[in-house]
Amino acid sequence: NGAVKGLNRTDTVRFSPFTARTLLFTEFLCSPEDNVYNINFSRFKIRELQSGAVILDIKKHCPTEIKDVFDVDPGRFIQYHFSPSFLALKEIGATLEFTVGRRAVNRLRLIERHFFRNLLLKTFDFEIGFCIPFSRNTCEHIYSLPDLDPIAEMVASPFETRSDSFYFANNRLIMHHKAEYSFDQPDPSSSSSSSSS
Numbered sequence: 193n194g195a196v197k198g199l200n201r202t203d204t205v206r207f208s209p210f211t212a213r214t215l216l217f218t219e220f221l222c223s224p225e226d227n228v229y230n231i232n233f234s235r236f237k238i239r240e241l242q243s244g245a246v247i248l249d250i251k252k253h254c255p256t257e258i259k260d261v262f263d264v265d266p267g268r269f270i271q272y273h274f275s276p277s278f279l280a281l282k283e284i285g286a287t288l289e290f291t292v293g294r295r296a297v298n299r300l301r302l303i304e305r306h307f308f309r310n311l312l313l314k315t316f317d318f319e320i321g322f323c324i325p326f327s328r329n330t331c332e333h334i335y336s337l338p339d340l341d342p343i344a345e346m347v348a349s350p351f352e353t354r355s356d357s358f359y360f361a362n363n364r365l366i367m368h369h370k371a372e373y374s375f376d377q378p379d380p381s382s383s384s385s386s387s388s389s
Contacts, residue, residue, distance in 0.1 A: 214312050214315075215310070215312075216305070216307045216356060217356055217370075220268060220368045220370070221358070221365055221368045222365050222366065222367065222368050226365065226366050226367070227366050228295065228366065229292055229295050229296075229297045229323075230291075230292065230293030230294070231290055231291070231292055231297065231359070231366070231367065232252075232290060233252065233267075233288060233289070233290045234251065234289045234290060234291065235249075235250065235251045235252065235287070235288070235289035236248070236249075236250045236286070236287070236288060237249045237250070237286070237287040238284055238285070238286050238287075239284065239285050239287075240281055241283040241284060241334070242282075247274070247278065247284070248272070248274075267369075268367075268368065268369050268370065269370045269371070270369075270371050271351060271371070271372045271373070272372070272373045272374070273373075273374050273377045274373065274374070274377060275375065275377045275378060275379040276343075276347045276375050276376070276379065277379050278375055279340055279343050279346060279347070279375055280343075281337055282336070282337055283335065283336055284334075284337065285334055286332065286333045287330065287331070287332045287333075288330070288331055288332075288333070289328070289329070289330045290328075290329055291326075291327065291328050291329070292323045292324070292325060292326065292327050292329065293325065294325050295325060296322070296323065296325050297322065298361060298362045299319075299321070299360070299361060299362050299363065300319075300321060300322070300323060300359065301317070301319050301320060301359070301360045301361075302316075302317075302318045302320060302357065302358070302359055303315065303316070303317050303318075303357075303358045303360070304316040304317075304355060304356070305355060305356045306353070306355045307354050307355065308340075308342055308346055308349075308352060308353045309349075309352050313338055313340065314337075314338045316333070316335060318331075318333045346375055347375045347376055348376075350374035350375075350376055351372040351373065352372075353372070353373040353374075354370065354371065354372050354373070355370070355373070356368065356369075356370055357370070
């Protein structure tokens, strides 16, 4: 069916052999306990680059003091709801805010793969770099979005557009997040214009 299951839990996912995989995984490739650096995400914001308009802004309450505490609810799966106009965007900026526990993170890297059904739409590869212990970090990744052929199908098929997000530290997989997307929400501009008429 074009998707592959996860590896055995005893396997360590390394970066080099991983790069040859271009299919959607049906299972998580690591457990929350593999996040040995206690990386906790506190904010995720998406903006349209040309206008600067904020499309999504999700904030998680975090204490002022950074603690080396394992997150028992890491939120590894999420569903996003967008309007059809999102699929016409050319470039977006995605800002991540996160904290790091007592261990420094070396060569933090994000690889993100987006699929519609079993079709790979695009792979994004971002180097975040080094993060010091007990630090609060912010980075913005610029996504150049591909020209999409199956836009009408994607709008008509909520949550059949999916993504795998893989976080590597020193070439070892430490976090795997999954997401599903719908593009059938009312466009904010059209709803505001209709309400004013």
